[in-house]
Amino acid sequence: MTDHEVFTLLAMGVYIVLHILVIIRILLRPHREPASRVAWIVVMVVVPGVGLISYLLLGETNIGRSRVARVHKVLGTLPHVADTPGIDSETAKASIPEDYRHLFHLGRTVNGFHPVGGNRAHLLKDSNATIDSMIADIDAAQEHVHLTFYIWLTDHNGLKMAEALKRAARRGVTCRAMADALGSRAMIESKHWKSMAEAGVRIAVALPIGNPLLRPLKGRFDLRNHRKILVIDNWITYCGSQNCADPEFRVKAKFAPWVDAMMRFEGPVARQNQHLFATDWMAQVDEDLGDVIREPLRAGEPGFTAQVIGTGPTVRTSAMPEFFETLIYSARRELCISTPYYVPDEAMQSALCACARRGVKTTIIFPARNDSWIVGAASRSYYQDLLAAGVEIHEYEGGLLHTKSLTLDGNVTLIGSANMDRRSFELNYENNILLCDPKMTVAMRERQESYLESSHPVTAEEVSAWSIRRRLWNNTIAMLGPVL
Structure with a gap:
């Protein structure tokens, strides 16, 4: 046997052993659904080389040990929000109708945030109105401005925001701005990012990628900070789907306009978003924001009960789903x-089907044209079962419907950054606000109704008429959902 043959046999042996070890890891890894295990093993067997590399790069929800340790250290350092002077969570809990108390109890198990009362809110008209409202609040800020965006573009709205932060910093307001390394890379690499720092804005990059070749050794590069948070003076906060960009969203202009919804909140719930921001900031910057969390709250006014739900790869697995x-x-x-x-x-698909089957009017609105062809195909693979159960499906025609909203029985609303996909559920850092208030829920429900007016209903007959090729494509993509 020649040296070349010996080397080839050894290489094949190492290759086989490595595949076996990875398959064992797939079977033993905690917090993975059976469907996900099966999907990964199928990929490993059918396309072994590609499957092996794919799993090593994307198979683990691994943000890096050092980052996990840093986040846990930060959480151990920051004071608990419930200990903030001026927060009365017991009164808030008592004000929640009995039918919904379990929702806020579950929410408390995610971050430890109790439901808090005394909040007011306003649903902004559209994306441009949201940016204008944010800038007006920044211009009126007296103490600090804390901002996080997943996507921050160097377009009209993006630069307006940068200028507002610079104005605030120059007049002595403490401004801290954080942007995700991947989603906001154009802004971070631009002259505008540097000019904010020169004006006194404290800037930070969330989840920096570093050397892309070495990044897989330290954790997945595609685990991102998808949050959209603005907190001003510990009392005003924003929550919803809006990134810092024009609705024309020129990086993906053919899907425009991006249609978003944001709520402007005033009240104690802002302190919970503040806690999320402080955790993200201190995980990247050696600066203690504990004193900001400890500041007593101003005297509030009567208002509704709300609670922040913040999830991510360092939070309890599957908290958002x-x-x-x-x-x-x-x-x-x-x-x-x-x-x-x-x-x-x-479980999610079954919950929606069961909801319709028990007589609840169940409606879901998707964009007719999705900027992700993979997600668009996977989503449509679920239409047939949803329609058969009685779920009403509508596809929005007026642009890319980017709003993430849920309204329940005219009383409860969930709004925020989380999509109903595995990336939001398992990989990205997200922030949502749960609120119990008929007035705000009616406002959100009216906004959803406006989406329906610009949508077309999807019928069971229409889906049944799809070609075999189209159904095969959709179902194949959906089958790979657990590995995407």
């Missing part, structure tokens, strides 16, 4: 959802 499923099972009369990306697990 658990929360969505609990909301769905809690519906008694009406459930309306808008989401751009729908790639559910079996």
